[in-house]
Each structure stands twice: as C-alpha cells, then as structure tokens.
Amino acid sequence: MLKNELKSLWSNKFLVIVMIAIIAIPTIYTTIFLGSMWDPYGEVDHLPVAIVNNDKAVDYDGKTLNVGKELIENLRTNDSLDFNFVDADQAQAGLKNGTYYMVITIPEDFSYNASTLMDENPKKMELKYDTNPGTNYIASKMSETAVSKIRTSVAEKVTKQYTETVFDQLGTIGDGFDDAVDATDKMSDGIDKLSDGNSKIKKNLNKLASSSLTFKDGAETLNVGLKTYTDGVSTVNSGASQLKTGISTLANGTSTLANGATKLKNGSATLNKGVNTYTNGVGQVYSGTKQLVANNTTLNNGVETLSSGVKTLKSGSNSILTGLQTMSTTLGNSLTEENTKKLNTLYGGITTVNNGLQQLNTEVQKIDVSQVNTLVGSVKTSMTSVGTDATKAGTKLAKVSDSMSTDIEAAITAFASSDAFKSLSPADQGKVLDELKSSFGPSKFPTTAENLANVGTDLQNVGKTLTGLQSSLESADLSALSSVGTLKEKVQTLATGGNTVLTNCDSVIKQQQTGLQTVKDALDREGKTADKMGLIQGMKAVSAGLDQVDTGINSKSGLKAGVKTYTGAVETLHKGVTTLNSNSKALKEGSGQLSSGLSTLTAKIPTLTSGVTKLNQGATKLADGTNKLVANNSKLLSGVSQLSDGATKISDGSGKLADASGTLGKGLTTLNDGNTKLNDALKDGSQEIKDKKTTNKTYKMFASPVKAVKTEATSVDNNGNAMAAYMMGVGLWVACIAFTIMYPLLKPAGKVKNSVSWFLSKYAVGVTIAAAMAAFMVYMLKWVLGFNPASFGKTLGMAMLAAIAFMSMFYFFNLIMGKVGSFILLVFMVLQLGGSAGTYPLELSGSFYHKIHPFMPFTYSVDAFRSTIASGVSLATPIKVFVGIFVVFSILTYFVFAFKTKHAINEEGEYVEGTVLE
Known part of the structure; x- marks a missing residue:
C-alpha cells in the first residue's frame, strides 16, 4: 500500500506542490524572522544616539578641568553606538520623532562637580540621559547599557585625575616631614636649656624658704604703728571732702553761666541775621501776593471768555455737521x-x-x-x-x-x-x-x-x-x-x-x-x-x-472752579502777608537790642570763671589726696597682716616648688627621649615618601583597580544563533499543522489489506515529510544566514526527531477530531510560546508559566537545540521525551487505523466514508 500511496501522491501535482511548500514552511519561518534579528548586538554602531555637551571648564589645583570636552573627544572615536553631537533643541526633536533612540546631556556643572571631591559637601557628577521607549523599547535598553559604560569611563578618568593630585600632595607632605625633622632638632636644644634652668630654680627656691621666716617678725611690729596713723588720716579726709563739694558746686555754676551766655550771644547774632532775612522775604512775598491779587479779576474773566468761546465753537461745529449731513442727504x-x-x-x-x-x-x-x-x-x-x-x-x-x-x-x-x-x-x-x-x-x-x-x-x-x-x-x-x-x-x-x-x-x-x-x-x-x-x-x-x-472747564472740579479757589486763596494769603509786613520793623529793633546786651554779659564772665576754677582745682587736689590716704588705710593694715601670713606661705610654697622642680626635671628628660624618637621616625617617613616613584600605571591602577575576567561555559556566535533554538521548534510545529490540514490522512490509495499496511502507508508519508522539512530548514539556515552550531550533526538529528514527534501528535489529534484537533494544537502552541522560556529566562515569568513549563514540548526542543548550538547540557532528556511522544502517539494512531479497518473498510477492501470516527 505504501507504493500505491506514493504513486497517488506523485500523480497529484497540486498535492506535490503543497508538500513542497509545507517542507519550506519551517525554513521560511526561521530564515525570514531570524534574518531580521540575526546579529543586532553587532550592529549597535548604527544605533543613533544624540550627545549634547553643556559642560563648562573649571580650574582645579592650577589645571584646567574639562571633563565634558574630554568625554566628547573619546566618544568621537567610539563606535559602540552611532553618536551624533547636536544642540539640545535638535536632540529633543530627534528623540520625539524617532531620529534618535537616546539623548545624553552633559550638564554645565559636570566639570565643576568633579572638582568638589575634597570639599566639605562634594557633589556627584550627573550624566543625564533621555529615552523614548515608545519608539523602540529594545533600542532604548541597548542605549542604556552604553550609558553605563560611559559613566564607568568618566569615573575612571576623574579618579585618575584625583589620584595624580593626591600623589602630588604626598610629595609636599615629604617636604613637610623634612621641616618637622628640623623642628625636632631645635626642640631637643630647647629641652636641654630647660633642664639647666630648672636645676638653678630648684636651688634658689630652697634659699627663699629659709629667708621668709626672718621677714615675718618685722611685719608684726609695723602693724601697731600703722593703726594710729590711719585714724588721723580719716579725720582730715572728712573736712577736705566738705570743702571740695562747696567749691565744685560754685565752679559748675560759673561754667554753666559762661556756656549759656556764649550760646545766647551767638544765638542772638544768628537771630538778628535771620530776622533781617525774614523781614526782607516778607516784603518780597507781600509784593508778589499784591500782584497776584491784582491779576485775579483778569484770570476769572479769561476763564469765562474761554468757556463762552468753547460753547460758541461747539455750537458752530454742530451747525457745520448739520450742514454737511444735509449736503450728504441731498446728494x-x-x-x-x-x-x-x-x-x-x-x-x-x-x-x-x-x-x-x-x-x-x-x-x-x-x-x-x-x-x-x-x-x-x-x-x-x-x-x-x-x-x-x-x-x-x-x-x-x-x-x-x-x-x-x-x-x-x-x-x-x-x-x-x-x-x-x-x-x-x-x-x-x-x-x-x-x-x-x-x-x-x-x-x-x-x-x-x-x-x-x-x-x-x-x-x-x-x-x-x-x-x-x-x-x-x-x-x-x-x-x-x-x-x-x-x-x-x-x-x-x-x-x-x-x-x-x-x-x-x-x-x-x-x-x-x-x-x-x-x-x-x-x-x-x-x-x-x-x-x-x-x-x-x-x-x-x-x-x-x-x-x-x-x-x-465747567464741571465741579474743572478749570473754572479751580481758578475761583485759587483766587480766593491768593486774597487770604495777601492779607496774612500784609500783617506780617507791618510788624517787621518792631521785630528788627528788638533783635538788635537783645544782641547788644548779651555781648556785654559775655565779656564779664571769663574773669569770674578763672577765679572759681583755680579755687576748685585746689580743693579737688586736697580731697583727692585725703581720699587716697583713707582708701589705703585698710590696705596698709591688711598688707601688713598679709606680709606676715605671706612670709609663712612663701616659705611653705618655696619648699613645694623645689620638690616640683625635681619632678619637672624628670619630665624634661622623658620629653627629650620622645623627641629623639620622633625625629628618627620623621626622617624615616620622609625618606620612604621620596623613595616612592609613581607612574601613569599607578594612577590607572587607583582609578580602575578591578578587572573583570569573563569566561563562557558555552559559546554562541550571535543573537540569531541563540534565537534559532526557539524559532526552529515554532516553524516545525506550524508546518505540521499545515500538513495535517492539506494531506488526506486517512483515505487509502487503493484497497486496504490490513490495518498495519494501511497505517504504515499513510504514517510513513507524514514522518518522511517531517524529517525532510527539518533537514531542509537546518541546511537553509546554514547556507542563507550562516547558522553555525557547535554540533551540526546533532542539531540536524534533533530537528528531525522533534519534527517526527510533533507530526505524530498532529496525526493522532486530526484523526480523532479533524480540524478541531488542529485548532486545539494551535492554541496549545500559544501556551508553549509563553511557557517554554524560549526568549527570556523562566525566572522572569509568572508562576503560571513555571507550572506549565515541564509539560510543553517546546521546552525540550529549546533545551535540545541550545545544547547542540552551544555544546551545552546533555541531550538525554529531550531525546527521551521526543521518542516517548513519537512512540505513544504512533501506537494511538495505529489503534485508530485498526478500528477503522474493522468499521470503515468493506469486504472488497474499500474505504467507506461517513463511518465511525469520521
């Protein structure tokens, strides 16, 4: 029956074309889809990114720091992305319309913030970037990866700059160590001198303690005589104080009198001059107001004439307007x-x-x-x-x-x-x-x-x-x-x-x-x-x-009312000025008399003041002297007592100071030892700093001390090779759907002898087509796209095994359910697309996909292809799963054919349509 089946297929040219097309379906799926994303990460240098540099250079430690400019120069030679250097407006416009997938902006304080590391509040350098995921999400993510690399590069350069500065400062510190060594040498000389001086002080303190006892006896005799003296001084001081008070009062009065007379004299002269100026001004104001009053009538009449003229002009303009309107109407x-x-x-x-x-x-x-x-x-x-x-x-x-x-x-x-x-x-x-x-x-x-x-x-x-x-x-x-x-x-x-x-x-x-x-x-x-x-x-x-x-002119607050108010005020002003002008003469005479009398008084005061001042000075000196004597009485008495007590204390203190001086001598010895050690240590430190030689390699080591070493357990050439593991299974699955829809799965090509021959004649065609489309797909990927798996033979074998397993599933479901079976498996393919972890790791998906993952055929085809493409995990599990699927569904399919042989084949071996399971 297989021979008849093949002969029937070959004689149906349309069906032959359909079979060829079905064999090409996986190839079409994989080559076209994978070709669009075969090596996107190798083409990122074509991904347009806009760079906007607003940075301004700053002065740092005597050097010009321009991080933004250096970054731009580096990016010009960097082909990791297609960098475009534009202004801010052009960049934002390009981001919105999709010309650029990212805009990187270097702010104007970029270099300034880099110079604040040693400040009390250092500022971070911000590298701003804008993306538009709505234009292309994947492109935006690729661009963000580039930003991370740029940020690392800038950080290394800035750290290198700071490292150079720090090492420069270390040289300065070494010079400081030398200065410190010189200082410790001088300290050592000073400590030796302190030790000699302390020995002399100790010797003299002992002498002072013995002499203080003799001084104490003389102080007690002095205390008795001073008591009699202080009582007499108090009596004299009382009389001197009374005399000083009286004379001081007299002196104060004459001084006040003299000052007042002088001020009166000066004030009267100023007053006299002011009165003359005032009376002259009053006369001028009087003349002016008189003239203003004389013009009031003329001003009022002029306003009335102006008002009348305006009304006449207004009446005339209305008449002219009427005449013009009449002329217009007539015309x-x-x-x-x-x-x-x-x-x-x-x-x-x-x-x-x-x-x-x-x-x-x-x-x-x-x-x-x-x-x-x-x-x-x-x-x-x-x-x-x-x-x-x-x-x-x-x-x-x-x-x-x-x-x-x-x-x-x-x-x-x-x-x-x-x-x-x-x-x-x-x-x-x-x-x-x-x-x-x-x-x-x-x-x-x-x-x-x-x-x-x-x-x-x-x-x-x-x-x-x-x-x-x-x-x-x-x-x-x-x-x-x-x-x-x-x-x-x-x-x-x-x-x-x-x-x-x-x-x-x-x-x-x-x-x-x-x-x-x-x-x-x-x-x-x-x-x-x-x-x-x-x-x-x-x-x-x-x-x-x-x-x-x-x-x-005629309103309440108009010109006519204002002029009327003005003329009334002028008349009132003129009356007041007339009164002032009539009194000016008497005012001038009184001012002159006052000035003359005060001049006479002022001339007599100096003689009086001189005598009182001399008297006051003598009384003051007397009182001050007696006050000082009285004030010192208690101090004299107290001082004598203190002399006696002090002599005792001096004797005791001198002994203690002598003891302390011995302790100080020991401390100076210890200080000298420590200073010697410090001197030696500073010399060693200075020499060690001078011996340290830094190079550009040292600075680079500080800026980037860690180097990442990447080791790949497996190797995948590009994104297309990685995605092929996913898309090959999808292409084979879709091709199986097309086959079971277009090929007559049950109708025999001749008389049916038995169920086995009938089953094999039909099943062999499906298995052959499945193997052929898998092989054609793998070879076309290699020839068209340059597909390069680690093991081409294993990849080819797994593709054929997966295709045969998929075909066995479709054959069975289509036999028992018809086109509904194909529809169910199509829906099942959608579940597999999500649950097989073909694109992203399963850990990034929801819990639902974790649960269905082990039951998806795509799960094992993806794992198998990844293994053959990258020489990864063992193929044992995928092979077992696919062989199991093929065996189970082949047996189930045979049972369907056996059932059909009994119920759908007549005595002549012909297939009768419309029977059970049809």
Whole structure:
C-alpha cells in the first residue's frame, strides 16, 4: 500500500506542490524572522544616539578641568553606538520623532562637580540621559547599557585625575616631614636649656624658704604703728571732702553761666541775621501776593471768555455737521435709482433723435427731383418730429447742467451764512471755504458741467434748424428744385452733428454720476485715522472733543472752579502777608537790642570763671589726696597682716616648688627621649615618601583597580544563533499543522489489506515529510544566514526527531477530531510560546508559566537545540521525551487505523466514508 500511496501522491501535482511548500514552511519561518534579528548586538554602531555637551571648564589645583570636552573627544572615536553631537533643541526633536533612540546631556556643572571631591559637601557628577521607549523599547535598553559604560569611563578618568593630585600632595607632605625633622632638632636644644634652668630654680627656691621666716617678725611690729596713723588720716579726709563739694558746686555754676551766655550771644547774632532775612522775604512775598491779587479779576474773566468761546465753537461745529449731513442727504437723494432712470430715459431720447436724423439723412440723400412731390410730405413729418425731440432734449440737458452747479453753490452759500460759520475767526472761515470749494466746487468737475451745457445748446440748435427747414418746405416753391442740393448738404451736416451729440451726451452723463458719487463718498467716508475720515465723521470727532473741553472747564472740579479757589486763596494769603509786613520793623529793633546786651554779659564772665576754677582745682587736689590716704588705710593694715601670713606661705610654697622642680626635671628628660624618637621616625617617613616613584600605571591602577575576567561555559556566535533554538521548534510545529490540514490522512490509495499496511502507508508519508522539512530548514539556515552550531550533526538529528514527534501528535489529534484537533494544537502552541522560556529566562515569568513549563514540548526542543548550538547540557532528556511522544502517539494512531479497518473498510477492501470516527 505504501507504493500505491506514493504513486497517488506523485500523480497529484497540486498535492506535490503543497508538500513542497509545507517542507519550506519551517525554513521560511526561521530564515525570514531570524534574518531580521540575526546579529543586532553587532550592529549597535548604527544605533543613533544624540550627545549634547553643556559642560563648562573649571580650574582645579592650577589645571584646567574639562571633563565634558574630554568625554566628547573619546566618544568621537567610539563606535559602540552611532553618536551624533547636536544642540539640545535638535536632540529633543530627534528623540520625539524617532531620529534618535537616546539623548545624553552633559550638564554645565559636570566639570565643576568633579572638582568638589575634597570639599566639605562634594557633589556627584550627573550624566543625564533621555529615552523614548515608545519608539523602540529594545533600542532604548541597548542605549542604556552604553550609558553605563560611559559613566564607568568618566569615573575612571576623574579618579585618575584625583589620584595624580593626591600623589602630588604626598610629595609636599615629604617636604613637610623634612621641616618637622628640623623642628625636632631645635626642640631637643630647647629641652636641654630647660633642664639647666630648672636645676638653678630648684636651688634658689630652697634659699627663699629659709629667708621668709626672718621677714615675718618685722611685719608684726609695723602693724601697731600703722593703726594710729590711719585714724588721723580719716579725720582730715572728712573736712577736705566738705570743702571740695562747696567749691565744685560754685565752679559748675560759673561754667554753666559762661556756656549759656556764649550760646545766647551767638544765638542772638544768628537771630538778628535771620530776622533781617525774614523781614526782607516778607516784603518780597507781600509784593508778589499784591500782584497776584491784582491779576485775579483778569484770570476769572479769561476763564469765562474761554468757556463762552468753547460753547460758541461747539455750537458752530454742530451747525457745520448739520450742514454737511444735509449736503450728504441731498446728494443721496440726487443719486436715487429714479433719477438714474430719468438720465437713462434722456439718453434714450437723444438716441432716438439721432436715429431720426440718420433716417432723415438717408431719405434726403435718396431724393429724386421726380419724386419730390411724393417725399415732401414724409420729410415734413420727420423733420417736425425730430426737431421737437431735439429741442426738448437740449432744454433738459441745459437744466441738468445748471441744476448741478446751482445746487452745490447753494449748499456752500447756505453753510457760509450759518451762525456757526460766522462765529469762526476770519482765518478759520477762509480755510473752511477753501476746503469746501476745493472738494465740491466747479473746479472738481468743470468739464462735466460745460459738456452738459454745450450738448444742450447743440440739441436746441438742431431743433431750431429742423423747424426752420420744415417751415421752408411748407412755403417753398416746389418748382425751385435747385434747392434740393442745399437741403441734402444741411441734412448731412445735421446727421453728423447728431452722432457727435450722442457720444458727448453719454460721456457727460457718466461724468456727472461719477462726480456726484465722489462728493458723497468724501462726505460719508469712515476711517480710524484723521487722513482716512470723511468730513462728517471728522466733524463728529471735533464736536466730541469740544464736549470734553467744555466739561473740563465747567464741571465741579474743572478749570473754572479751580481758578475761583485759587483766587480766593491768593486774597487770604495777601492779607496774612500784609500783617506780617507791618510788624517787621518792631521785630528788627528788638533783635538788635537783645544782641547788644548779651555781648556785654559775655565779656564779664571769663574773669569770674578763672577765679572759681583755680579755687576748685585746689580743693579737688586736697580731697583727692585725703581720699587716697583713707582708701589705703585698710590696705596698709591688711598688707601688713598679709606680709606676715605671706612670709609663712612663701616659705611653705618655696619648699613645694623645689620638690616640683625635681619632678619637672624628670619630665624634661622623658620629653627629650620622645623627641629623639620622633625625629628618627620623621626622617624615616620622609625618606620612604621620596623613595616612592609613581607612574601613569599607578594612577590607572587607583582609578580602575578591578578587572573583570569573563569566561563562557558555552559559546554562541550571535543573537540569531541563540534565537534559532526557539524559532526552529515554532516553524516545525506550524508546518505540521499545515500538513495535517492539506494531506488526506486517512483515505487509502487503493484497497486496504490490513490495518498495519494501511497505517504504515499513510504514517510513513507524514514522518518522511517531517524529517525532510527539518533537514531542509537546518541546511537553509546554514547556507542563507550562516547558522553555525557547535554540533551540526546533532542539531540536524534533533530537528528531525522533534519534527517526527510533533507530526505524530498532529496525526493522532486530526484523526480523532479533524480540524478541531488542529485548532486545539494551535492554541496549545500559544501556551508553549509563553511557557517554554524560549526568549527570556523562566525566572522572569509568572508562576503560571513555571507550572506549565515541564509539560510543553517546546521546552525540550529549546533545551535540545541550545545544547547542540552551544555544546551545552546533555541531550538525554529531550531525546527521551521526543521518542516517548513519537512512540505513544504512533501506537494511538495505529489503534485508530485498526478500528477503522474493522468499521470503515468493506469486504472488497474499500474505504467507506461517513463511518465511525469520521
């Protein structure tokens, strides 16, 4: 049956193409998907990152520290990422639109913070970076790894800088040790001198102790005599104190008197000068206020005149405004649609007249002497009609011309006769009239008025001529046919003149309408600035301004009320100043008398003061002397007692000092020993520091003392090789789904002899396709993407074993459940994608995935492929699992075929569809 199955498959070209496509499915899955991420970590130098350097250099220990600039220079030669050096605005814009995956900003205090390590509060160097995970999360994480490396690099450089500084300071410390050695030598000399001096002090202290006892006896005899002396001194002191008090009081009084008299004298002179200045000023103020009072009436009258003038001007401006509004209304009434229609009718009548003249000329030119009698009647009628129309049209045009000029002149004359206009000054009147005439006078449209008048006169003359001709025809002697030639010439002239009149009339009418509209626009125009306002709007603005001026003059707090208040205050001030001015003379005389008397008093005081001062000085000296004697009485008595007690204490203290001096001598000996040891140690330390030689390697060791040594238990070339372990299982699983859907899993290719042959014929095709698609997938990964597993043979074998195991599962589920079985296994694949730990370690997933992990076939395919790709763990477990899956589901599938053989195969060995398990 296997031969028949293969023959049937080969004969179905469509099914052969489907099988080839199914074999290619795992290859398509793996090569396309893995190709997009084959070596992303090897391409990170294409990952764009923006660098913004705002750092400012600082001075550190006499050197320029510019960490930001050094970092930029290093990054320019660093190809770990695609570094772009831009400004802050460009960087942020690029981060938002996805141009850059990260923005690294070096702040302006970067170098400054690096120099604060030795400060009391050192500041950390902040390297700021911004990412936009929404653009690409993985790219942002890759960029963050680069930031960590940059941070480490900066830390090493800064530490190296500090290390160099510290070692420089150690050299300075060595010099300090030398200075300390010199100091200890000097200390040793000083200690020797202290020891010699202490020996002498001890010897003399012993002498002092023995001499103090003799001194004590003499002090006791002195104490008795001093008691009598102190009693007498106290009596003398009492009298001297009373004398001093009286004389001191007298002296104080004369001093105060002298000071007061001098101040009075100086003050009276200042007062006298001030009074003169004051009286002169009062006189000036009096003259000024008198003049102000005299001007009060003129000022009040001027304000009244100003108020009256403003009101008159306001009334005049209102009248002008009314006149301008009337003129605008009149012009508006003249420019009505009805008047326009009349002008159009007039133009139509003139056109009719001209048409009649042209017709008359045509008829006259056709006159034949032989037909004169016949035509005379019609010519009379035509000439009568045309003459009448021409005369009427001429009269109307003349009236229009006269009316237009007359109306404008009448409006200007009426305005010049108004009270408002007359209230203006002659100069203002002249300006207003010139403005009106220049805007609306005949000079604005002289051609229009003149043309209207000329056209009217021409039409009237035409009418008269035609009437004369008509009369001539009536009285003519028809025998005088020789006048026909003259008639033709005159009619021809009339026809030519009619065309001219018609053309001029059209131009004149249009000029009149345009001119009147221009005048009305000049009156009614609206604007925000003075040069764009019309006359009516401008006059309204003038009227409003006059209202504000009038309010400012006549309101309660206006100019008129203020002037009234001012003049009242001036009169009150003038009255007060008049009173002051009348008293100025008496004030000056009194001030002079006061100054003269005080000068006499001041001249006598020095003699008095001198005598009292001498007396006071003598009393003071006497009192001071007796006070000192009394004050010292107790001290003398106490001193004698203290001399006696002190002699005893001196004797005792001298003995103790002598003992202490012996102790001090021992301490000085110990100090000298310690100083010698310190001297030796400082010499050794100084020499050791000088012997230490530092190099650039020493500084680098301090900056980066730890070196990480990486050892890989297994080796994976790149991300694509690592992800292949996951994606190969997915591709094989999807291909098995496609096979079980597209291939007839149960229908035999011929008669069924037994269940075994039927099972093997069908099952062998599935197993073969599974092995073929696994092999094709592995080889294509190698050839297309450069797939390089540690053991290619084991990888190929595990791929074929996994594919056969997957196929056995799908065959069984599709046999018993049909397409539902494929759907269930498709859902099961989704669970495997999460539970097999194919992308991230299982420890990073939730507890649910931990529980399902051991039961997922993908778990073992991923482990197996990882082992063969990286030469890792043993393949024993995955092989056992896949062999177990294949054996179990193959047996189950055979049972299905055996069951079908009994219930779905008839006696002829043919398969009957629609039976059990169908």
